[in-house]
Amino acid sequence: MSSPVLRVFSYLPNPRVWKALIAADYLGVTVEVIGDKPKNLGNWLWDFDARELQAEEKTSDSPHARVSRRGFSGALYKTDAFMLAQPYGTVPAAFSPDGTVGIFESNSILRAVARSAEAEHSLYGRNSLEASRVDSFLDATLVFGREAQVYLLGIDALSQELHQRMAGAFEFYVQGVENALTNHEFVAGDELTIADIAFVCDVSQFLRERLLSSALEAQSLSMVSRGADQVFPRTFAHLFSLIEKPQFHKYLGDYTKHLKG
Ligand SMILES: N[C@@H](CCC(=O)N[C@@H](CS)C(=O)NCC(=O)O)C(=O)O
Known part of the structure; x- marks a missing residue:
């Protein structure tokens, strides 16, 4: 090693x-x-x-x-x-x-x-402009991730405002990914980058809300991600296809098993 x-x-x-x-x-x-x-x-x-x-x-x-x-x-x-x-x-x-x-x-x-990594690779883009585009997605992912953190940590006692904030942050972030995937195979372009890795990990973590739906029901709140697979088909197809890759599956396989049900 x-x-x-x-x-x-x-x-x-x-x-x-x-x-x-x-x-x-x-x-x-x-x-x-x-x-x-x-x-x-x-x-x-x-x-x-x-x-x-x-x-x-x-x-x-x-x-x-x-x-x-x-x-x-x-x-x-x-x-x-x-x-x-x-x-x-x-x-x-x-x-x-x-x-x-x-x-x-x-x-x-x-x-x-x-x-x-010393060897040339595409994970952080192939030049400084591509790296900056990767950074753009990483920043957007952090903004989403922060909202998701507050939401998930507080899911047992959410205010309407917090729930709406999460719904807005989710829609905003995922719509951007959906748009980006219109003419590219990966989030930041035509090759896998760390933007895809951050996307998969943060969205998978957010989708834990599906395991916590009883907390939402108890507050008469809807699941933010309900039906999102249909509204953002490219994003969810990308998520599921990356999770199946061995490098992702090794860590996220069990963690995301509930999404398949
Ligand atoms: N956006 C940060 C989140 C890190 C974060 O907020 N970590 C929390 C745990 S979820 C922490 O370390 N809290 C330490 C404390 O409460 O003092 C990241 O992606 O690394």
Whole structure:
């Protein structure tokens, strides 16, 4: 196995981490992943050298104790070095192999993997203009992903406004992908790029709402993605065909099994 191009710390499984792993598989590079189930990450020291904490280290006066911000509750234990490398304090948190450079935001971690490959490849476009078009989609995907994060984390007690925001964000993002696929086989052009990888991972994560439909029903709210396969046929055909590719299926196969029913 080649030496890792990045080390990633995260809760696992995490579709945001799969972005980097799918790209790494395409490129034949290695990404080292360290982590644990979401509920266990409060028992970890968040650091380049992340490790499980002993019970006696988890005290409120620990120098590492910090109030969690998004997707976690209670205290998380993050070192000062972690916070310097990862100023938003989030996971997935990637590091250069020597730990000196922190890279955050899953789309940027994905970019870092694409940039790490020495051999010529098309994953990040074939020139700077194509790379910029890929970036355009990655940015659009992040905007969508942020709305989806707020929506999914709050799905047990949504306001009408939040539900509508999600519906608008989904429609806006997916309509753009649908338009882009009118005359191209892939999201950013005629070849597979990291824009397709981010698209598949973030949309698959959002489509977990289908597993949470009872929470929506309890609030008399509709499923945002209901019928979307018909409204955005190219987008969903692209999603399903990419999920079947071995590099994607390895990570997303089980996770998206519910979409086939
Ligand atoms: N847009 C970011 C989302 C990262 C994020 O918000 N991570 C949350 C967990 S879902 C986190 O690390 N929260 C840490 C905290 O609550 O302190 C990405 O794609 O990497």
